[in-house]
Amino acid sequence: MSLDTRAVDARIADLASFDGRTVRLQGWVYNLRSKGRLQFLLLRDGSGIAQCVVVRGQVSDECFQEVKGLTQESSCQVTGIAKRDDRAPGGAELTVESVQVVQVAEPYPIGKKEHGPGFLMDHRHLWLRSKRQAALMRLRHEVIRAFRGYLDGQGFYCVDSPMFTPNACEGTSTLFELDYFDTKAYLSQSGQLYAEASAMALGKVYCFGPTFRAEKSKTRRHLTEFWMLEPEIVYAGLPEVCQLAEGMLRYTLRQVLQNRKQDLLDLDRDPAVLEAWDREFPSITYHQAADLLLQWKAEGKLDSQFERGDDLGAPDETALGEHFGAPVMITHWPAEVKAFYMKRDPENEDLVLGVDIIAPGAGEIVGGSVREDDLDLLQARIQAHDLPEEAFRWYLDLRRFGSVPHGGFGIGLERTIGWIAGVEHVRECIPFPRTMTRLQP
Numbered sequence: 001m002s003l004d005t006r007a008v009d010a011r012i013a014d015l016a017s018f019d020g021r022t023v024r025l026q027g028w029v030y031n032l033r034s035k036g037r038l039q040f041l042l043l044r045d046g047s048g049i050a051q052c053v054v055v056r057g058q059v060s061d062e063c064f065q066e067v068k069g070l071t072q073e074s075s076c077q078v079t080g081i082a083k084r085d086d087r088a089p090g091g092a093e094l095t096v097e098s099v100q101v102v103q104v105a106e107p108y109p110i111g112k113k114e115h116g117p118g119f120l121m122d123h124r125h126l127w128l129r130s131k132r133q134a135a136l137m138r139l140r141h142e143v144i145r146a147f148r149g150y151l152d153g154q155g156f157y158c159v160d161s162p163m164f165t166p167n168a169c170e171g172t173s174t175l176f177e178l179d180y181f182d183t184k185a186y187l188s189q190s191g192q193l194y195a196e197a198s199a200m201a202l203g204k205v206y207c208f209g210p211t212f213r214a215e216k217s218k219t220r221r222h223l224t225e226f227w228m229l230e231p232e233i234v235y236a237g238l239p240e241v242c243q244l245a246e247g248m249l250r251y252t253l254r255q256v257l258q259n260r261k262q263d264l265l266d267l268d269r270d271p272a273v274l275e276a277w278d279r280e281f282p283s284i285t286y287h288q289a290a291d292l293l294l295q296w297k298a299e300g301k302l303d304s305q306f307e308r309g310d311d312l313g314a315p316d317e318t319a320l321g322e323h324f325g326a327p328v329m330i331t332h333w334p335a336e337v338k339a340f341y342m343k344r345d346p347e348n349e350d351l352v353l354g355v356d357i358i359a360p361g362a363g364e365i366v367g368g369s370v371r372e373d374d375l376d377l378l379q380a381r382i383q384a385h386d387l388p389e390e391a392f393r394w395y396l397d398l399r400r401f402g403s404v405p406h407g408g409f410g411i412g413l414e415r416t417i418g419w420i421a422g423v424e425h426v427r428e429c430i431p432f433p434r435t436m437t438r439l440q441p
Contacts, residue, residue, distance in 0.1 A: 161191025368409025
């Protein structure tokens with residue numbers, strides 16, 4: 001069947017704005033049901049789902065029968081009159097005039113029955129087409145756009161860091177090692193060290209890309225490959241680092257509420273939850289957090305192995321997130337549980353000027369600090385951690401030639417999406433997750 005030349009190509013997300021006009025939608029069959037002279041074709045195109053009403057007598061008999069034979073995920077182009085209707089999915093529907101079938105799909109392996117997570121992950125390349133997963137991917141896009149938009153608006157430059165590195169950033173136990181021609185290399189755990197070098201050239205920078213952790217963890221908050229955004233700013237202390245992280249997160253919440261409300265509804269996420277988080281984040285020190293955790297343990301309200309001086313585990317982060325009901329900033333951490341490059345608190349050498357942001361339901365989404373800017377102290381830390389000084393020679397040069405106070409943070413994209421969307425497992429927040437047990441598809 002030839003295409004209607006009167007039709008204007010439209011995306012389903014914009015269908016309501018074409019009220020009364022002849023448009024052509026291009027997509028795939030999400031669902032199809034018949035009722036006498038009517039067929040209700042739900043079409044998806046990636047931007048949303050639209051109901052296309054096929055009426056016998058208003059289309060050719062050939063077209064009516066052809067539509068009747070369509071299967072789930074069959075591809076087609078549907079031409080008709082757009083009609084604004086608040087009751088319809090997306091606020092509009094299409095009265096069909098003609099349909100051009102591109103391909104009738106084979107029986108679709110993901111049906112309406114319940115499937116286990118293993119099956120769905122094995123078919124991730126197809127599961128992405130479902131309403132919930134597509135909503136998560138659009139939300140992911142929005143969060144990325146908000147991150148970058150906020151920083152770009154603050155005068156930051158995007159200067160991405162390499163994924164192949166000659167050394168560890170935070171220790172050697174969770175590195176993926178590989179052969180790099182005639183030497184050894186590692187997949188990057190973080191782009192921070194290189195972002196520091198970029199900041200010394202441009203003042204305010206961020207890198208954004210995949211990072212890799214060979215951590216043997218199977219929790220719902222861990223992936224072996226995930227995306228992280230890492231801003232770095234010169235002439236900055238801990239207050240500036242905290243202010244930047246909070247400002248970016250609150251801006252992101254507002255952008256999601258403004259542009260992705262339908263996706264939140266498709267995810268059964270109440271927008272009012274996000275609105276309540278757009279307020280000044282509470283801030284406590286590590287020792288204040290430890291007081292709370294130890295009190296809850298003593299009262300039998302928290303099942304945790306935590307002791308003062310330990311890093312926080314998942315139960316501890318969950319408890320703190322629930323207690324504050326909003327993202328909480330935890331500052332001034334014990335030096336022993338943090339990375340070598342973090343600057344010590346001048347008022348207490350046992351602590352570092354670091355901050356983690358714990359989000360309700362997601363745990364740690366931000367980890368940041370002021371960086372040690374003293375050459376001798378940094379050199380001593382590298383030696384104390386048994387790190388190869390030769391591999392860090394270039395990093396130490398940043399302290400030899402024009403060292404300044406500076407700081408920054410890393411924010412995990414997938415955990416942030418999981419927090420905003422209310423998703424239990426971060427594996428749904430990345431198109432193709434990589435975990436200890438999954439390298440396919």
